[in-house]
Amino acid sequence: xxxxxESGYPWCRITPAESFFDHVxxxxxxxxxxxxxxxxxxxxxxxxxxRMDSERRYVAIVNDDAGLGETPGIGITPTLFCGCQLIHPxxxxxxHRHNSVALYFIVQGTGELEVEGVTERYEPFSIxxxxxxxxxxxxxxxxxxxxxxxxHDMALHAYTRSLFWEEPKGxxxxxxxxxxxxxxxxxxxxxxxxxxxxxxxxxDQGVPAK
Amino acid sequence: xxxxxESGYPWCRITPAESFFDHVxxxxxxxxxxxxxxxxxxxxxxxxxxRMDSERRYVAIVNDDAGLGETPGIGITPTLFCGCQLIHPxxxxxxHRHNSVALYFIVQGTGELEVEGVTERYEPFSIxxxxxxxxxxxxxxxxxxxxxxxxHDMALHAYTRSLFWEEPKGxxxxxxxxxxxxxxxxxxxxxxxxxxxxxxxxxDQGVPAK
Amino acid sequence: xxxxxESGYPWCRITPAESFFDHVxxxxxxxxxxxxxxxxxxxxxxxxxxRMDSERRYVAIVNDDAGLGETPGIGITPTLFCGCQLIHPxxxxxxHRHNSVALYFIVQGTGELEVEGVTERYEPFSIxxxxxxxxxxxxxxxxxxxxxxxxHDMALHAYTRSLFWEEPKGxxxxxxxxxxxxxxxxxxxxxxxxxxxxxxxxxDQGVPAK
Amino acid sequence: xxxxxESGYPWCRITPAESFFDHVxxxxxxxxxxxxxxxxxxxxxxxxxxRMDSERRYVAIVNDDAGLGETPGIGITPTLFCGCQLIHPxxxxxxHRHNSVALYFIVQGTGELEVEGVTERYEPFSIxxxxxxxxxxxxxxxxxxxxxxxxHDMALHAYTRSLFWEEPKGxxxxxxxxxxxxxxxxxxxxxxxxxxxxxxxxxDQGVPAK
Numbered sequence: 024x025x026x027x028x029e030s031g032y033p034w035c036r037i038t039p040a041e042s043f044f045d046h047v048x049x050x051x052x053x054x055x056x057x058x059x060x061x062x063x064x065x066x067x068x069x070x071x072x073x074r075m076d077s078e079r080r081y082v083a084i085v086n087d088d089a090g091l092g093e094t095p096g097i098g099i100t101p102t103l104f105c106g107c108q109l110i111h112p113x114x115x116x117x118x119h120r121h122n123s124v125a126l127y128f129i130v131q132g133t134g135e136l137e138v139e140g141v142t143e144r145y146e147p148f149s150i151x152x153x154x155x156x157x158x159x160x161x162x163x164x165x166x167x168x169x170x171x172x173x174x175h176d177m178a179l180h181a182y183t184r185s186l187f188w189e190e191p192k193g194x195x196x197x198x199x200x201x202x203x204x205x206x207x208x209x210x211x212x213x214x215x216x217x218x219x220x221x222x223x224x225x226x227d228q229g230v231p232a233k
Numbered sequence: 234x235x236x237x238x239e240s241g242y243p244w245c246r247i248t249p250a251e252s253f254f255d256h257v258x259x260x261x262x263x264x265x266x267x268x269x270x271x272x273x274x275x276x277x278x279x280x281x282x283x284r285m286d287s288e289r290r291y292v293a294i295v296n297d298d299a300g301l302g303e304t305p306g307i308g309i310t311p312t313l314f315c316g317c318q319l320i321h322p323x324x325x326x327x328x329h330r331h332n333s334v335a336l337y338f339i340v341q342g343t344g345e346l347e348v349e350g351v352t353e354r355y356e357p358f359s360i361x362x363x364x365x366x367x368x369x370x371x372x373x374x375x376x377x378x379x380x381x382x383x384x385h386d387m388a389l390h391a392y393t394r395s396l397f398w399e400e401p402k403g404x405x406x407x408x409x410x411x412x413x414x415x416x417x418x419x420x421x422x423x424x425x426x427x428x429x430x431x432x433x434x435x436x437d438q439g440v441p442a443k
Numbered sequence: 444x445x446x447x448x449e450s451g452y453p454w455c456r457i458t459p460a461e462s463f464f465d466h467v468x469x470x471x472x473x474x475x476x477x478x479x480x481x482x483x484x485x486x487x488x489x490x491x492x493x494r495m496d497s498e499r500r501y502v503a504i505v506n507d508d509a510g511l512g513e514t515p516g517i518g519i520t521p522t523l524f525c526g527c528q529l530i531h532p533x534x535x536x537x538x539h540r541h542n543s544v545a546l547y548f549i550v551q552g553t554g555e556l557e558v559e560g561v562t563e564r565y566e567p568f569s570i571x572x573x574x575x576x577x578x579x580x581x582x583x584x585x586x587x588x589x590x591x592x593x594x595h596d597m598a599l600h601a602y603t604r605s606l607f608w609e610e611p612k613g614x615x616x617x618x619x620x621x622x623x624x625x626x627x628x629x630x631x632x633x634x635x636x637x638x639x640x641x642x643x644x645x646x647d648q649g650v651p652a653k
Numbered sequence: 654x655x656x657x658x659e660s661g662y663p664w665c666r667i668t669p670a671e672s673f674f675d676h677v678x679x680x681x682x683x684x685x686x687x688x689x690x691x692x693x694x695x696x697x698x699x700x701x702x703x704r705m706d707s708e709r710r711y712v713a714i715v716n717d718d719a720g721l722g723e724t725p726g727i728g729i730t731p732t733l734f735c736g737c738q739l740i741h742p743x744x745x746x747x748x749h750r751h752n753s754v755a756l757y758f759i760v761q762g763t764g765e766l767e768v769e770g771v772t773e774r775y776e777p778f779s780i781x782x783x784x785x786x787x788x789x790x791x792x793x794x795x796x797x798x799x800x801x802x803x804x805h806d807m808a809l810h811a812y813t814r815s816l817f818w819e820e821p822k823g824x825x826x827x828x829x830x831x832x833x834x835x836x837x838x839x840x841x842x843x844x845x846x847x848x849x850x851x852x853x854x855x856x857d858q859g860v861p862a863k
Contacts, residue, residue: 029268029274030266030270034265035295035297036294036295036296039293040292043293047388049394052754052785054242054768054773054781054782055781056242056780057241057245057779057781058240061238061247065249082248083246083254084247085248086244087244088244090302090304092300094300094301097301097302098257099780100754102806122542122604122605124603124733126733126804143684146689147689148692149686149689150692151684152684152729154682154683155603157684159684174733178257179603182259183389184311184542184544184576185575185607186605187607199575200258201260201261201575201576202261221261223559225263261574263574264556264559264572264574264579266570267569268569272570294570296572310546310572310596312522312544313596315546332815332817333815334472334520336594349853353474357479358482358550360475360476360504360525360592361476361477362520365815365829366831366832384523386520386813389813393754393785393806394752395815395816404824409752409785451687451688451691454683455715456713456714456717457695457712459711459712460709467807467830469811469831471851473662476658477665478658480660482667501670502669502670503666503670504665504667505666510722511720511722511724511812514723515676515722517677521813524677526670598677599813601679602731621682645683
């Protein structure tokens with residue numbers, strides 16, 4: 024049973040709550056296990072690709088179950104994005120910021136994390152955090168590759184449509200990560216058509232969501 | 234490109250973050266408009282069904298766009314469930330509780346809201362709230378039907394798999410609303426197979442999520 | 444017992460989890476009841492102040508219990524801001540946007556809500572929503588004052604430091620509502636010193652948070 | 654200016670939104686850095702206390718800035734609790750569950766994690782997750798101590814008053830972690846007076862929150 028909202032928009036439904044409740048209840052999530060050798064293998068595969076620089080040599084660690092309905096998860100848990108990044112000594116990840124809060128766990132390597140003009144050294148097994156909307160830049164040094172797990176509350180903010188990103192640094196690159204079209208986190212690679220444009224066309228045509 | 238997590242579970246992916254980011258970015262949400270006459274029409278349709286008692290004479294007000302990926306929204310916004318309830322004078326909605334916080338806007342009617350043993354009268358255009366996990370019971374009186382909008386942060390808790398419900402009152406009816414199977418919010422109507430049982434079977438068979 | 448994080452920052456604690464858990468557990472929230480005549484009285488008091496224009500003729504509806512520890516709530520529930528706004532016929536609330544999602548309940552009055560270039564009429568008892576980061580503008584008409592309840596997931600975004608605001612419309616007014624100092628939601632009234640500047644000074648001086 | 658809600662409860666305020674907005678804006682969070690040698694030192698200090706068994710040999714890693722207003726943070730970020738746990742070979746952390754989702758990063762050691770009847774081995778640098786409300790039990794083996802970082806979305810659920818815990822396993826130990834009083838996560842150590850009882854007394858006396 025799917026009722027029409029006669030006077031409003033077709034994607035705005037008025038429906039019996041009791042039968043709707045079954046859609047509210049989510050399927051259960053299975054536990055996750057990602058072994059280090061598989062994470063490292065993924066990073067090494069990316070490292071063979073010459074287009075992948077220090078910003079992009081990054082694997083996402085995802086639980087397909089942590090999504091909504093039939094849509095696979097957009098993170099390792101419903102609220103959290105988790106990734107692992109490889110930075111070679113001498114490389115940097117240039118300054119950028121986002122309104123998700125980041126937590127870093129250094130697995131290997133040494134170097135510097137600069138947050139809003141203050142620099143701290145990092146070393147294996149340290150936990151570091153970068154607050155929301157703080158510019159931060161990584162610089163790896165020493166002899167060993169830097170390998171770190173990165174955890175953000177980005178899945179929560181992507182789901183609630185509140186996520187902002189600025190990369191590279193620059194007022195013109197501040198983007199709301201729904202309306203500001205881009206295939207990736209850097210603002211330099213726009214989509215041909217933004218999701219917002221698509222939504223506007225759907226609205227003008229009165230198309231209900233799938 | 235979808236990489237295998239060789240040593241772990243097949244639903245646990247390790248994947249290039251850059252291409253994965255496109256899945257993180259959600260489509261835009263179109264604005265919503267639900268007119269009162271359509272809400273009331275929905276409630277009157279439910280009222281004609283003799284199986285619908287005061288607990289179940291409830292419409293959900295949903296924005297299909299407020300979901301994740303292709304999955305339609307489970308609320309009026311990504312975090313909020315909104316419904317409208319009709320209670321006839323002399324009826325009650327018996328005591329129950331949930332760990333979502335509820336906000337009520339009374340459109341019409343008078344009566345009592347009892348929260349954890351303390352009773353307050355309600356009247357048109359009042360705003361009332363019921364804290365998480367407080368028992369509450371509605372009793373309509375006067376001459377007019379009670380009509381009220383109900384707003385919960387239930388969509389957030391359903392998405393994060395943290396939602397709990399106890400209805401009807403009774404320790405044996407405390408349910409985590411993922412693992413405790415039920416087609417509706419009352420514990421008295423179990424599913425034939427719970428979503429948890431389904432997830433266990435998938436895990437034992439190593440089935441990846443869709 | 445409060446341990447020093449010897450090598451890190453003094454506001455970064457390492458502490459026994461068991462005794463810390465008592466700080467994690469929050470006090471209970473008492474139920475809320477705000478009657479319409481008190482809400483209207485508050486709005487009329489604001490209306491007598493000639494400095495209060497249509498943007499600012501707004502009361503916040505707050506539950507002091509919905510905060511963290513001793514800090515009073517910043518909303519009507521831990522996740523939700525609730526306010527009530529009064530707009531006289533012929534007035535407008537000019538275009539602005541925020542990354543919190545807004546839900547409107549019209550109590551009285553008629554007029555137009557324009558969201559990203561599309562205009563809908565509003566009427567009493569309608570529910571309307573404005574998605575995150577959509578420009579929107581209100582224009583009241585008819586004979587009666589417009590009175591509406593406004594509900595945002597703003598308390599959640601303020602707590603997680605993810606809130607953005609742009610008011611008035613203009614790229615130069617996009618503000619992260621922690622780092623972009625302002626006493627109010629419009630960018631035109633800056634604080635003498637921003638909270639970010641204060642935090643930087645504290646960091647440079649190694650001052651622990653209270 | 655603090656207005657009275659004449660007809661309602663004294664903790665339910667109606668107040669000018671513009672001046673209230675200054676309370677909504679949170680102070681900035683300073684970045685965090687917790688070095689491994691300090692984390693380990695904290696764990697070894699706990700290990701000297703014979704009352705600290707495997708469940709309780711746990712340090713919390715906290716950023717004081719990540720709270721609300723003057724209240725210090727209840728996690729490492731506004732949404733996340735982070736801890737580090739030490740389990741000696743041969744010890745176990747017996748079965749329990751919570752509706753926060755847990756993410757584990759194994760720094761050192763080997764052993765087994767059993768989640769809802771299925772056992773996986775763990776090894777250094779693996780990432781593992783335990784879904785909301787799944788029973789889980791740790792068993793350390795091998796020669797080295799197990800040291801692991803544990804990250805939960807517990808700070809989010811504590812703030813929103815949605816947190817549930819069951820420890821030790823047993824229907825009678827299911828607790829809403831606001832109303833079910835306990836100084837720690839195990840249900841076996843009740844407070845002399847629960848926060849709920851305190852809130853009820855305040856309500857009966859009409860006491861406003863501080």
